[in-house]
Amino acid sequence: MKAVAVFPKSREVRVLEDAPEPRLRSPTEVRVRTLEVGVCGTDKEITAFRYGTPPDGEDFLIVGHEALGEVVEVGKGVQGLEPGDLVVPRVRRPCPHEHCPACRHGYPDFCVTGDYTERGIQKAHGFCAQFFVEDVAYLHRVPSQLRAVAVLTEPLTVAEKALREVEHLRERLPWEEKPGRAVVLGAGPVGLLGAMVLLRAGYATTVYSRSPKPNEKAEAAESFGAPYISSKEVPVEELAKRVGAVDLVYEAAGASKAAFDVLRVLGPNGSFIFTGVPGRKEPLELDGAALLKQLVLKNQLVLGTVNAADVDFEAALEDLGRFQARWPGRVERLVTARHPPEEFQKVVSGKVGGIKHVITFG
Numbered sequence: 001m002k003a004v005a006v007f008p009k010s011r012e013v014r015v016l017e018d019a020p021e022p023r024l025r026s027p028t029e030v031r032v033r034t035l036e037v038g039v040c041g042t043d044k045e046i047t048a049f050r051y052g053t054p055p056d057g058e059d060f061l062i063v064g065h066e067a068l069g070e071v072v073e074v075g076k077g078v079q080g081l082e083p084g085d086l087v088v089p090r091v092r093r094p095c096p097h098e099h100c101p102a103c104r105h106g107y108p109d110f111c112v113t114g115d116y117t118e119r120g121i122q123k124a125h126g127f128c129a130q131f132f133v134e135d136v137a138y139l140h141r142v143p144s145q146l147r148a149v150a151v152l153t154e155p156l157t158v159a160e161k162a163l164r165e166v167e168h169l170r171e172r173l174p175w176e177e178k179p180g181r182a183v184v185l186g187a188g189p190v191g192l193l194g195a196m197v198l199l200r201a202g203y204a205t206t207v208y209s210r211s212p213k214p215n216e217k218a219e220a221a222e223s224f225g226a227p228y229i230s231s232k233e234v235p236v237e238e239l240a241k242r243v244g245a246v247d248l249v250y251e252a253a254g255a256s257k258a259a260f261d262v263l264r265v266l267g268p269n270g271s272f273i274f275t276g277v278p279g280r281k282e283p284l285e286l287d288g289a290a291l292l293k294q295l296v297l298k299n300q301l302v303l304g305t306v307n308a309a310d311v312d313f314e315a316a317l318e319d320l321g322r323f324q325a326r327w328p329g330r331v332e333r334l335v336t337a338r339h340p341p342e343e344f345q346k347v348v349s350g351k352v353g354g355i356k357h358v359i360t361f362g
Ligand SMILES: [Zn+2]
Pocket: 039, 040, 041, 042, 043, 065, 066, 155
């Protein structure tokens, strides 16, 4: 079958025509025909060989972790799925260690050992291939009306997990009846999907990102009702004046300087959620004492979050339905273009512009 793979030793990215087709190995497995695979910053890191590990004993890794597929075969022990169903797979699989409480309780996203595997990233082949096989426990059934947008499920789960945590944290402010003001830092797919989740949850949400208007990310944000402000035009101090006291920052830019700049204007009792892994190193000058004083005197929370659990995938699928109803046609437009697997390298090169690029298997 056709698959897109990286060969870390020889530093090659190749479209394989004859990758071995996966077969069912246990009664609870499902064979899936891949429809679409989203490409993101993690794929860029993997194809730049800064990240990504093939399965043990193999010299290549099939990439792709944001997938939508159609069930073609189910094992005898599979319930709740049948051929023709659309499915989205989760990414991370638990580590094998008995002493990892997170993995043993079904939350490998909180794994403490680091020995987890991740499909398309860490020691397990990904989904950027004509077929994949997955245990039913890691698949989520997708309603057919979400066919055009379900490839966005995985990037949306980042925001779903963050929101789930933020809602717990809000319990420390029992007098606050409604969510307050949120700033989303970054206007890539994770940022824009995060903005939609926050708007849906009731936050007055502003998107703060580099590129000056007009641009398609700004247009997308404003089409959902989130004002877009360019950091090139409006410095952070001015941002805080325009927005008012910021209760929540959802960082989705992976740029350390911009993140710590915005942290300085987080409001009293505010929370700052980091989701971006910085791609490049940049020198950072920080007034540590002022920052510590601010965090303490303003009761602020700083939280990092990665990956997502079962419940976050279910929440994401529910939200995609809500988004379609609330902003008809807008979610679809986050997908800038669809490409054949042969164009994977062109897409990760970053020269294609736009918001989300997707590989399709016809
Ligand atoms: Zn991704």
